[in-house]
Amino acid sequence: MKQLICVIFFFLSFYTSVPASDWNLVWQDNFDYNGPPDPELWGYDIGGGGWGNNELQYYTDRLENVRVEDGVLIIEARHEHYEKYEYTSARLVTRNKGDWLYGKVEVRAKLPGGRGMWPAIWMLPTDWEYGEWPGSGEIDIMEYVGFDPNKIHWTVHTEAYNHMNNTERGSSDIFDDPENNFYTYAIEWFEDRIHFFVDDELHFTFGKEDNATYSEWPFDKRFHLLLNIAVGGNWGGLEGVDDGIFPQRMEIDYVRVYEMRTPPPYTINIESSVGGKITVYPLKDEYTEGESVEIMAVADSGYSFQKISGSIYSSQDSIRVRVNRDLNLSALFLKEGEMIINGDFSQQLHYWSELITHNGAIATGSAENEILEIDITDGGESPWDVQVNQAGLNLLQGQRYVLSFDASSPTSNTMTAGVAINRDPWFPYFSQSVQLTAQMSSYQFEFTMDDPNDPAARLFFDVGGSEGIIIVDNVSLVRKTTTVSTAPKTITTDSPVSSFNLKRSTNSLSDISLSIPQNSSVTLSLLSLNGRTVESIHGGRLKKGKYHFTFNVPNGIYLIKLTLDGQQFIRPMVLY
Known part of the structure; x- marks a missing residue:
């Protein structure tokens, strides 16, 4: 010894x-x-x-x-x-x-x-x-x-x-x-x-x-x-x-x-995402130390970008970084209007609070089977004595919202669901109590945010005063009405840009094909990721038909901007 x-x-x-x-x-x-x-x-x-x-x-x-x-x-x-x-x-x-x-x-x-x-x-x-x-x-x-x-x-x-x-x-x-x-x-x-x-x-x-x-x-x-x-x-x-x-x-x-720090070469691994994808330029099998890459998250139609995560965190959908280690990247996309992250608990309790107890209440919460299961030994006296929350919700005054979830309880407990201020005095903007049964049931409520904007509100489930098991799943909070946006729309397969070439030809030219559905005023340009015009490709009226344009710019990630009779379409384009 x-x-x-x-x-x-x-x-x-x-x-x-x-x-x-x-x-x-x-x-x-x-x-x-x-x-x-x-x-x-x-x-x-x-x-x-x-x-x-x-x-x-x-x-x-x-x-x-x-x-x-x-x-x-x-x-x-x-x-x-x-x-x-x-x-x-x-x-x-x-x-x-x-x-x-x-x-x-x-x-x-x-x-x-x-x-x-x-x-x-x-x-x-x-x-x-x-x-x-x-x-x-x-x-x-x-x-x-x-x-x-x-x-x-x-x-x-x-x-x-x-x-x-x-x-x-x-x-x-x-x-x-x-x-x-x-x-x-x-x-x-x-x-x-x-x-x-x-x-x-x-x-x-x-x-x-x-x-x-x-x-x-x-x-x-x-x-x-x-x-x-x-x-x-x-x-x-x-x-x-x-x-x-x-x-x-x-x-x-x-x-x-x-x-x-590990010695180079380094790799970039991109995890698949629901609702969009990550594009890396240049995309290679290996990278040298200090090599610069551009990373862009592109949402599918009907989804919106939330953040890039993994080895790098960013709330911006396009970033430039220097590689000095192996990178694992993923992106989070939500359906348009959806505000709850991991509402199906497929990522266990990620983005949710741990179960919170007050006034001597005793309970545990887990989501190991892709459902939220709350096991209450002593529920205390008040509904808020046992609760689970998701914070960081941006509620806008005058907007209507739809709150929905599935829930059950073998012992027929009462649960209060709602959205509230996430600081003292904790008052709710909306709340609704439901009597749960042993059968999994779906609940849906609409409400209007009558109070001033709150960029950091929380969704809550209060289950204090109960005993036994409560199950919650498929939680959703959707903004039903939105202000009219003048932001450009993303080009889809139905847009006038029917195809474009992602590879260079031998003479370093790139090309893009357009299908114009009717006689229209058309402008076509190539933008950098920060929105600066790199090259104006076309401007003027075009008759109905198919058109082919060529242009020559350095390798990189760009945005194609098409304006068709005042309606804008934007789509990322990788040239290499």
């Missing part, structure tokens, strides 16, 4: 972090803005109920509890009466906005202090493929309890190793006043080990054992990051809570996530 301890000490003393040049930065927030955290990067866990640790706070998304100002993210714990709780705080998550398998995560932070404070920088599984906690794992990059000042803790939890069985694996060390000094807390996560650092100094390593199963090593699935301050709880409240210390802040200077 002494020999083993010496070997571990030797390893920790001489191991240094992987050089910065070996990492590619893939996700970051430097907090160089003011206001709420960037909604493209961060989401919130909201509510009370103890969070499995008998914690005393209620998590909110209010600016009083979480905001960006003066170049740092502030998470603030407060002593105030709110939602039947005496303390408030915030818990930020990157779930479904930043999810990673292996890599380096670093957070530079200054911590709150005092009895009852329990800040954490940690990671949880996004998909829970090995079951509920602790089966799918937990990685604690940094934990701190205020009653034991200056001591930083690093821990992992698995089915075999967790604090419920007093078998957790971790370590701790003393630092110079982390409540008033910034430190960089980081992990380097590989297929067979996780290293824990503070300011680039290694303090703890958890390694994968030989012949390990998920029980010992569940860290082969994607995880997401959490930042929070808990108040009290099983550990943080061991010596009570000092109400004289509030408010208390955790300040975060930056968050950065890296992937391990």
Whole structure:
């Protein structure tokens, strides 16, 4: 045993972090803005109920509890009466906005202090493929309890190793006043080990054992990051809570996530998407390091583009990037007017909140079989004591919407569905209660958004006050009426552009064929992705018939713009 301890000490003393040049930065927030955290990067866990640790706070998304100002993210714990709780705080998550398998995560932070404070920088599984906690794992990059000042803790939890069985694996060390000094807390996560650092100094390593199963090593699935301050709880409240210390802040200077750099050549893998496709130019089997590519997401007729995701995240449908690693790309398209993502739960609970409980309610939620199944042990007293939400819905004043879903319950429970403001005071724009039966039934409701525009509303299902199983599926929220758009229409197979040549001929010319249905005023031009005219191909009146045009431009991705008697058509075109 002494020999083993010496070997571990030797390893920790001489191991240094992987050089910065070996990492590619893939996700970051430097907090160089003011206001709420960037909604493209961060989401919130909201509510009370103890969070499995008998914690005393209620998590909110209010600016009083979480905001960006003066170049740092502030998470603030407060002593105030709110939602039947005496303390408030915030818990930020990157779930479904930043999810990673292996890599380096670093957070530079200054911590709150005092009895009852329990800040954490940690990671949880996004998909829970090995079951509920602790089966799918937990990685604690940094934990701190205020009653034991200056001591930083690093821990992992698995089915075999967790604090419920007093078998957790971790370590701790003393630092110079982390409540008033910034430190960089980081992990380097590989297929067979996780290293824990503070300011680039290694303090703890958890390694994968030989012949390990998920029980010992569940860290082969994607995880997401959490930042929070808990108040009290099983550990943080061991010596009570000092109400004289509030408010208390955790300040975060930056968050950065890296992937391990691999030597070229690199590949680009495009996953198939329903409702559209991704086009890459140039599309090759292999790419050299730093090679520039253009990526465009093109929606099918009847669908609209939402985002590009995978190795790259973008809400823009066309981007240019330099390849410095293997890329896996997918795009999300929704039917025109549809606002709910993953309403059929085919992606489990992606884009949905975890099940939220209040006031001591006990329930679990999962979507493993492409349906949402809520199992309620104690539903509390109010409908909102157990709920699931999807946030980020852009509701427009004066518009009509159709909410529909399928639901059932063997025990004939009542469920309230609707859309609401996603912040205090949480009032609904529309809600409707339904009496569920054992038979799966379809429900549909129409409503008008009478309140001012809300770009971040939420759809909710409240099932508090119930017991037993509730099933939900095929959730949809469709904007029934839209303002008249003057945006160009996408060319379909029925448009006047009947064919065009995607390949160069030997003389570097490209050609396009038009079928004009009637005598018309016609303009035809080639645009860059940012809408700038690259070449005007034709302008003037044409008689009914077929026409053929040639033009010569550099290789790339372009937009063909056709105006036919004032009606515009646009379609992407790849020339190579």
